[in-house]
Amino acid sequence: MSTTTATRASALPRHSHGLAGRFAATVSTPGGAIFVLAIALLVATIVANPNFGDPGVIIRFLGRTAPIAIAAIGQYYVIVSGEFDLSMGAVIAAQVVVAGNYIGDDTGRNVTGLVLMLLLGAFIGLLNGLATTLLRVPSFIVTLAMMLALTGLVRYLSGGAADAPPNEDFRQLGRGIVEDVPVVEVIPYPLIILTVLCVAATWLMRRPFGRTLLAVGDNPDAARVSGARVWWVKTQAFILSSLAATVAGIILVGYAGVHPTVGEGYEFAAITAVVLGGVVLGGGRGWVLSAVAGAFALELLFTLLTVLEVESTWRDTVQGVIIIVAVAFAARAWTLGRRTSTRSTTPGSSGPDSPSPTTEPTPGTHTGGKLMRRTHLRGVLAGAAALVVLTACSTDDSGTDSTSGDDTTSENTGGLGGRQRVVRPG
Amino acid sequence: MDATFEGNPDEPWLQYIDGPMTDTQQYATDKPMKACFANASISNPWRQTGWITMNQQLKVLQDSGVISEMETRDAGDDDNQQIADIDYFISEGNCDAFIISPNSTAALTPAVERACETGKPVVVFDRGVETDCATTFIHPIGGYAWGIATANFLVENLEEGDKVVALRILPGVDVLETRWGAAKQIFDENGIDAVDYFTEANPETIKQIITDELTKGEVQGVWMDAGDGAVAAIEAFEDAGMELPVMTGEDEMSFLRKWEETGLTGLAPVYSNFQWRTPLLALEKIAAGEPVPTEWVLPQEPITEDQRADYLEANEGMPDGHYAKFGGEDLPGYPEVWQERQIP
Numbered sequence: 001m002s003t004t005t006a007t008r009a010s011a012l013p014r015h016s017h018g019l020a021g022r023f024a025a026t027v028s029t030p031g032g033a034i035f036v037l038a039i040a041l042l043v044a045t046i047v048a049n050p051n052f053g054d055p056g057v058i059i060r061f062l063g064r065t066a067p068i069a070i071a072a073i074g075q076y077y078v079i080v081s082g083e084f085d086l087s088m089g090a091v092i093a094a095q096v097v098v099a100g101n102y103i104g105d106d107t108g109r110n111v112t113g114l115v116l117m118l119l120l121g122a123f124i125g126l127l128n129g130l131a132t133t134l135l136r137v138p139s140f141i142v143t144l145a146m147m148l149a150l151t152g153l154v155r156y157l158s159g160g161a162a163d164a165p166p167n168e169d170f171r172q173l174g175r176g177i178v179e180d181v182p183v184v185e186v187i188p189y190p191l192i193i194l195t196v197l198c199v200a201a202t203w204l205m206r207r208p209f210g211r212t213l214l215a216v217g218d219n220p221d222a223a224r225v226s227g228a229r230v231w232w233v234k235t236q237a238f239i240l241s242s243l244a245a246t247v248a249g250i251i252l253v254g255y256a257g258v259h260p261t262v263g264e265g266y267e268f269a270a271i272t273a274v275v276l277g278g279v280v281l282g283g284g285r286g287w288v289l290s291a292v293a294g295a296f297a298l299e300l301l302f303t304l305l306t307v308l309e310v311e312s313t314w315r316d317t318v319q320g321v322i323i324i325v326a327v328a329f330a331a332r333a334w335t336l337g338r339r340t341s342t343r344s345t346t347p348g349s350s351g352p353d354s355p356s357p358t359t360e361p362t363p364g365t366h367t368g369g370k371l372m373r374r375t376h377l378r379g380v381l382a383g384a385a386a387l388v389v390l391t392a393c394s395t396d397d398s399g400t401d402s403t404s405g406d407d408t409t410s411e412n413t414g415g416l417g418g419r420q421r422v423v424r425p426g
Numbered sequence: 427m428d429a430t431f432e433g434n435p436d437e438p439w440l441q442y443i444d445g446p447m448t449d450t451q452q453y454a455t456d457k458p459m460k461a462c463f464a465n466a467s468i469s470n471p472w473r474q475t476g477w478i479t480m481n482q483q484l485k486v487l488q489d490s491g492v493i494s495e496m497e498t499r500d501a502g503d504d505d506n507q508q509i510a511d512i513d514y515f516i517s518e519g520n521c522d523a524f525i526i527s528p529n530s531t532a533a534l535t536p537a538v539e540r541a542c543e544t545g546k547p548v549v550v551f552d553r554g555v556e557t558d559c560a561t562t563f564i565h566p567i568g569g570y571a572w573g574i575a576t577a578n579f580l581v582e583n584l585e586e587g588d589k590v591v592a593l594r595i596l597p598g599v600d601v602l603e604t605r606w607g608a609a610k611q612i613f614d615e616n617g618i619d620a621v622d623y624f625t626e627a628n629p630e631t632i633k634q635i636i637t638d639e640l641t642k643g644e645v646q647g648v649w650m651d652a653g654d655g656a657v658a659a660i661e662a663f664e665d666a667g668m669e670l671p672v673m674t675g676e677d678e679m680s681f682l683r684k685w686e687e688t689g690l691t692g693l694a695p696v697y698s699n700f701q702w703r704t705p706l707l708a709l710e711k712i713a714a715g716e717p718v719p720t721e722w723v724l725p726q727e728p729i730t731e732d733q734r735a736d737y738l739e740a741n742e743g744m745p746d747g748h749y750a751k752f753g754g755e756d757l758p759g760y761p762e763v764w765q766e767r768q769i770p
Contacts, residue, residue: 259627
């Protein structure tokens with residue numbers, strides 16, 4: 001991202017010392033290390049079961065991870081601007097149910113349905129963004145409320161139960177493959193969609209919008225003073241996030257079908273992927289493709305547990321612990337990296353081996369002028385996020401032979417009963 | 427399932443295994459009763475189908491003057507909510523009879539006992555509670571029968587050492603735990619390599635589990651503790667281009683249709699959905715002062731491949747979430763109400 005800085009011959013950063021040096025510098029940042037972690041997990045999975053090394057298997061795995069990776073891209077925009085989007089999973093569920101209800105068997109509605117879903121996604125993002133920026137409600141609360149509102153809508157539309165999937169033509173977006181490809185046998189459509197979005201996201205982060213977004217996340221006041229429309233930049237980030245969730249929903253309804261649980265936990269998976277990718281909670285720093293790599297690492301971890309035949313009752317716990325360790329490690333890596341640099345950035349001491357993230361961005365990451373103190377905060381936040389993920393994974397509150405839900409026509413009696421409902425049939 | 431049932435086989439929702447009866451003469455009345463129904467939830471296709479059937483049965487009994495109205499509270503899968511619902515019925519519901527479909531066994535026991543203490547008839551159905559104070563407890567044979575039927579079917583059609591993936595909705599529910607408990611024992615005894623997963627019936631989870639298992643090695647069988655999501659499991663085999671497994675689902679239309687379309691070797695175990703009619707019909711008997719079985723055990727027969735075509739034909743036009751053995755063919759509104767899935 002920052003090779004141009006190498007032209008400054010007097011204070012050549014360490015990472016400019018040839019390809020190997022740059023590579024080493026890249027992987028030693030959390031944004032780069034996640035690629036190493038993802039590859040390590042892949043190797044571990046292949047060692048545990050060589051069948052997973054088959055190119056056809058790998059490509060199918062990449063295809064099926066596309067929805068989470070796409071959600072991570074969307075979440076990246078919001079997190080890097082200093083906010084959270086907890087409504088992603090509910091947006092996915094809502095879009096899945098809309099696709100089932102509106103499109104259904106009618107192939108004639110495929111295009112209008114697609115447009116409708118994207119418009120709905122953009123509208124949800126707009127609401128999230130405006131409530132956060134103009135009404136100044138913390139995004140944590142705004143998007144939590146949006147999640148609840150959409151979950152209610154999903155229950156109303158579906159009754160909390162499975163529905164018939166949309167027609168096979170529409171499902172191709174999530175289920176289809178390009179056949180007869182050399183080496184990898186097939187290319188799943190979702191992987192193509194993901195690749196396009198990765199290119200678009202990388203391009204967008206190099207555009208003025210992306211630069212402004214990072215500046216806004218790093219220091220909104222400074223960004224405002226320098227002329228950025230902070231409210232609009234953040235709102236756009238929320239719109240991108242909801243649109244990403246919509247695309248994930250379109251793929252998932254094709255891949256899996258219509259069920260109100262589809263998309264459940266995606267907001268936490270996306271946040272975890274982004275954090276694993278070394279993107280700083282609180283904003284201002286992180287590389288979008290590291291978030292994508294974070295999503296793959298996360299899914300590889302789940303697959304590895306399957307391969308190792310970890311018992312189903314234990315899986316959530318094992319997942320949670322590994323995520324905490326990984327995230328804590330990522331936070332630690334930042335701290336260590338920063339410590340070296342602060343030592344060498346004392347005035348007048350920028351020698352040849354002094355990569356100085358406060359002035360020289362490291363390849364593969366966006367660095368901003370953060371205080372050292374932030375690194376500690378970062379560790380705390382990351383740990384908290386991991387705990388949230390762990391709780392979300394292991395909470396099973398229903399205790400029934402059903403998943404979740406509500407009846408569709410009950411009326412709220414209000415009053416002290418709160419959640420009490422009365423249904424009067426007939 | 428080899429048990430002998432009293433009553434007309436054409437009306438399985440009124441059949442029962444012979445046993446102790448509750449005398450109900452004290453409740454006999456000529457006046458229409460107000461029924462109060464504390465429902466656990468209607469958050470899965472099985473409960474939705476049953477709820478529709480129950481409401482059509484209600485119409486019949488309202489027309490015949492047995493029941494004046496039924497007030498229903500839906501607990502939304504929440505024990506605390508259902509306890510509050512029952513206490514509300516007791517104190518302010520002005521109820522002549524209680525119908526309770528408990529959300530969970532232990533938690534709801536005290537509330538059901540309080541309902542019994544009112545001296546009015548109490549009908550419990552589906553999941554049970556730890557008290558026999560109810561006038562009648564209505565349920566199909568149960569989870570062990572399901573587990574035995576399905577596991578035996580897989581054992582018969584597989585060979586020793588074959589791999590079975592068991593897809594379970596969630597832990598901790600008695601009717602589901604007993605299904606798996608029975609099945610697992612039979613798999614172990616017969617050398618079937620069974621590995622179980624919790625899916626919450628999420629089709630994405632199901633597809634990923636099957637895909638990973640197929641990558642690890644061959645999978646010869648799929649066992650489910652409920653048919654919700656069966657189609658996703660079959661699709662995972664299709665997408666991977668693998669031979670379809672021997673499989674047990676449920677009598678949900680989506681599975682029956684996919685089963686026929688793919689021609690796989692399968693069995694559709696049944697947790698009799700028609701039991702949703704029985705509580706109201708029990709009230710009719712109670713109002714007439716007729717004895718009712720204290721534990722009203724309904725029949726529960728799996729649908730085999732030979733019978734499948736008949737059930738598909740009988741339920742043509744029904745939505746995917748409909749259950750073949752819903753038992754509402756003689757009720758008003760058939761078939762439109764079920765076809766359009768008008769959830770009251």
